[in-house]
Amino acid sequence: MPWIDTIPYDTSTGKLRQLYDRVKGPGNNVDNIMMMHSLRPHTMEGHMAIYKNVLHHSANTIPKWFLETIGVWVSLLNGCAYCVEHHFNGLKRLLDDEERAKTIRAALEGGQITGTGLTDAEQHALRYAEALTRTPADMQQPMVAALREAGWNDGEILEINQVSAYFAYANRTVLGLGCSVQGDVLGLSPGNSENPEDWSHR
Template identity: 30%
Template sequence: MTTRSGTPTDLIDTLLGIEPGSPLARLRARRPEATHHTQGSYDALFASAVPATTVTTTERFAAALRVARLHGDQPLAEHYAGQLLGADGVTKELVTAVEDVRPLRPATEPAAPEPLSGQGRLRAILAHADLLVLRPAAATPADLDALAEAGLGAAEIITVSQLIAYVSFQVRLLAGLALIRGDERSAPGPVRGPLEAPQTGFTQEQLGWTPWLEPVAAGDVTDEQRAVLPGQRLQSPYFRLLALDPEVLGERTATDNGIFYTRGGLPRQERELAATVTSRVNGCVFCASVHSRFASQLSKRDGDVQRILDEGVDTPLDDRWRAITDIATALTTTPPTAGHAHVAALRELDLDDLDILDAVQAAAFFAWANRLMLSLGDPEPPTQP
């Protein structure tokens, strides 16, 4: 069974060669919501029959290819290169230009290769991909202005941002699953990110958040948008902003729930620990505040959590939290540097493969969440204690 774009029903299984009934297939089946909606997110971004915005097929696959190449993920890049080459009017020269990821250069220099100089809109999207992959905490309102000046509307900016962040999640999920299976993997290239992540300002206090784009007003949401804004999410400017592309938001929320709100496996407080560590490394003050608070409340280890925020991920911890912190940190770098030693350290502490899958998916998901939060708005102190 394939999607409309010719992509297999489960792209992760296909890229890793996961056979039905194999240990890794059975493991993924123990987290059916996360597995199903990871693919559902792909379908919403790349294979939907009626896209929520007018971001073209070429732009979508070009951005995804750029993200995969920036991470040095060869199989994922080959997939997106093939999908891009199959889009209407795309030439091999365009694919080559998108793949031309050169050594890091100052932010003032063009981020996209020169062969794209005549394609201002696509060039702006690729430049945004470079920013969100390598320097997500350096994003400013001016970066969204650059997309708007290239012709993207607010809903299109949300779609592009979701896409870049989603592929960043895919990269880390693929790496983590391969390590759980024990695959021999080539050594990652030099660490290129995250750059310019702040090292101060982290807190467990409840923060506000101000969007850089205008979210849909609570009173103006459509029925489709209301369906993906349950409960208090309707009052959140962040989620009302993401609801500009409701199909993708719905799948993303279901993926999130399937990773963090399931029975068995890694205790919830340690999934929140992985989210906190990822947010600390990426420099997402807002995400770190939310998930450090959860980790503290559930574990009753406020002091340990606060030291991670204050001192960084290398602060002294007990063996179990050290091992979880280390694999989350190594998955967060660009490219991911997690290796077999990280998985072995968890197994030596009697964590089983479901525990390790939960840690991997929690860290990988916050590669997605942080990139959205960092590039679409600013955290702000609460108006009241």
């Protein structure tokens, strides 16, 4: 049970029901992280706008499976099992290679970026995400320069930054309010990247 009151789909009304209808998955399932916002629906609206545009937008050029990998890594660093489980399932589905996905997860769970089998550029991105998560006040310009030297362009560096920053927010929403995966359908996501207003999970 969450640590604050939440309103389930069946008893929702008004603005909250409208937002639930936008974000729900099969069987009117609403992820628990979204239900955490039910007493202040405007915060759910803000959360979904950031999530959809940062992780699920057609203007991104980094493959979505790798953006999900960054999310899993940040969530592991923050000890957020909820986001790890949800986004590992998304990563696995998008990568369409279960063994490779398991290898990535096992390495990251052991804190071994080099054991993931990812490219040098991808490993640099994970190191940047780790530094931003663990010691944000210590970030320095050379860390961004290292990403550029590894082959990322500045727009892609922004994507890496924004996904890392989003998961810091999502992790703290979950961890600070006692959100669990109970009743959730793992691995659903707003797949229509062409339409930022389409939040439906499938």
